[in-house]
Amino acid sequence: MKRLIFRSLAFLFALVSANVFAEGELTIVSWGGSYAKASIDGIFKPFEEATGIKVNVEDYNGGLAQIRGQVESGNVHWDVVDVESQDDLIGCDEGLLEYLDDLELPDAPDGTSAEEDFFEDANSECGLGNIVWATVIAYNSSTYEEDPPSTMADFFDLEKYPGKRGMRRTPEVNFEFALMADGVPPEEVYDLLSTDEGIDRAFKKLDTIKDSIIFWETGAQPPQLLADKEVAITTAYNGRIFNAINTEKxxxxxxxxxxxxxxGQWVIVAGAPNLDNAKKFLQFAARSTSMAGVSNRISYGPLRHSAWGLVDKHVDTNIDMRPHMPTAPENSKNYLDNNAEWWAEHRDDLFERFGVWLSN
Known part of the structure; x- marks a missing residue:
């Protein structure tokens, strides 16, 4: 069970004094593209300026394979990684990640403790809450000009909305999307997926569009697939589509x-070569101002209540960011919270079955 285990500071302290810099460097691994740029400008560069610690940035496509390979080989060169919530749970359970029970976090600007200020379940034994993000569906407005798609059922309706579909090459979210498109209410999805009947039903629904799917693996691919008109409609990370609309027009x-x-959660790889600097980074990233620094550049929401008051206009285009967040009231009429614990329990079996389905 995920739980908030961090002790918070009584006040927001400076990591170092203004004229005494820390030494060394730090390797942070994130998801590339517009999200990485938002993180670099919103957190990484301010951290470097505040501490003197050099940040080296690398990209990856998620998952634990590279982390597992480094830890098991004893050749760890990553320090901090931005992971999905189920990878945090699995990696922590497998001993691939450092425990963060001694990490002290800053209070909110008004003195509210970190424990009260963070969203429920944002933090875990090995993970520090970073952003709230969403997998959505998106289309090119020139493709469906009249009566455009508006529901998940429309995504699976090839007769009414013909054209190729883009989906991430994973059972995660695809099973949930399939069941919701088939009429299952969000609150019943994981109970149904816990049965053989539910899994079979998800596969059966995916079968209806299988021949029309182009699978993607990186967050940059869906907007490019739409721009190139390789797909008519696609699943995607909401921030990547927002960036394409807002910045690339x-x-x-x-x-x-x-x-x-x-x-999304920050984790520290077990045996990280720059452990002390990694912890300093997590403390810095936990600040409300740091979280807002990202959310004012891409439409992923902060995981501290106090940070929401700092979310305002996009730093470049001056568009109001709050209506574009997954948690905005207008966007919250029908959605599903990912059940990371469920996926941590069922992941291996379902990934194997999904791989067989892909090959058939």
């Missing part, structure tokens, strides 16, 4: 119906 539309929310 692409004619894309986000459909929020049945979106799936998740938390």
């Amino acid at each position: 692409q004619p894309f539309v986000i459909v929020w119906d049945s979106h799936i929310r998740d938390y």
